[in-house]
Amino acid sequence: MNGNWVQEPNKDVILLFFRIFALCHTAIPELNEETGMYNYGAESPDEGAFLIAAREFGFEYCKRTQSSIFVRERPIPSQEPIER
Numbered sequence: 088m089n090g091n092w093v094q095e096p097n098k099d100v101i102l103l104f105f106r107i108f109a110l111c112h113t114a115i116p117e118l119n120e121e122t123g124m125y126n127y128g129a130e131s132p133d134e135g136a137f138l139i140a141a142r143e144f145g146f147e148y149c150k151r152t153q154s155s156i157f158v159r160e161r162p163i164p165s166q167e168p169i170e171r
Contacts, residue, residue: 105141105144109146113129145164147159
């Protein structure tokens with residue numbers, strides 16, 4: 088997508104959708120040291136597929152604690168990621 092969705096007139100709604108897409112799950116992220124990307128220990132293949140799709144759009148689920156979930160957002164590939 089190369090961040091083309093940010094040009095859409097309803098980009099705020101799309102942004103919220105991708106944030107929810109990246110956060111609403113029970114998966115555990117596992118960093119692959121060789122590739123630098125995360126693999127996801129998900130309860131179902133669908134749950135893992137949702138996380139991979141969110142990552143492709145620039146929303147990478149990267150960490151979970153007892154009280155928080157962290158996502159690296161980079162909707163435009165040339166931008167530095169922002170961890171939220």
